Amino acid sequence: MRRLAEASPQTIDGALADIYAPDALWRGSHPLNEVRGPDAIAATVWRPMMESFPDIERRDTILMGGTYQGNALVGAVGHLCGTFRRDWLTIPATGRPVYLRYGEFHQVVDGRITCSTVLFDILDVMRQAGFWPLPPSLGTEEQWPCPISADGILLCEQDAAESARALELTLAMQVSLGKYDDTQAKGRDGLLVMxxxxxxxxxxxWYGPAGIGTTRGLQGFVDYHQLPFRDAFPNRRGGNHYVRIGDGKYSATGGWPSVYARHAGGNFLGTSPTGRDVQMRVMDFYLADEGLIRENWVPLDIIHLLLQMDVDVFARMQSFFRRGQL
Known part of the structure; x- marks a missing residue:
């Protein structure tokens, strides 16, 4: 992946052909979505990005691996950093450094990637470009930090028992979330004691995507994310994972999509209930500490979710930046 980031628009095709299988699937955040094969990946994802951020570089903060359902998987969290020289995905260039946050999983067979799932926080690039299409985030908008233990780049085999414990902790926590009945209307107090x-x-x-932001402690998690989210999407269904891996103190899960819900309540991200069924592209990366979950990084395709709720943030952005133009 570093070789890809260090390539140029002229050499990216060859770099992708070396790394990806000929029929590899790349799936990512809206509006990139799904493409297949190195040529399409170059044309849709990498070449436009390199033209917009010509000095782009990759900065991983978590790099981990594991096997799930017989598939070898590598996961990563980090930022692509570059100077925003040309418009990207119609977002106006600023001439300033931009940090493009990502969470990703790659399935590897015989030394080549056969499937990549990459959630770029494109909404956060809009924020850095000076436009915000939503009400103020309840959490804190910031660049995601590296793990507090500063050991997120795992380049050697980890203790198998510790890896299993980390994943077991994560899955048990997720089960507890799924069992809670939102329709009982216990509100904030119910979430704090569940x-x-x-x-x-x-x-x-808890490090959330742009639009939600970062929270600290269970109280912050409940107040600034969980309560408004569960009000909006009561008794949603999760799981549907293509990845569940543990690697030392770290664990990760993800689905495409991993959550099915109905937008039935609340005023989530400033949008009144639509009654629509929605899907959510979500990843979770976790750090275990003292037998508990210390940190949780959550890439989520907010733009794709909002589009299903009849909110087009790209249209809002265009009406702001392009107003008055013929």
């Missing part, structure tokens, strides 16, 4: 509290570290950090 079984999830047995899994989160007192100093937990």
């Amino acid at each position: 079984p999830q509290k047995e899994f989160w570290h007192p100093k937990m950090m």
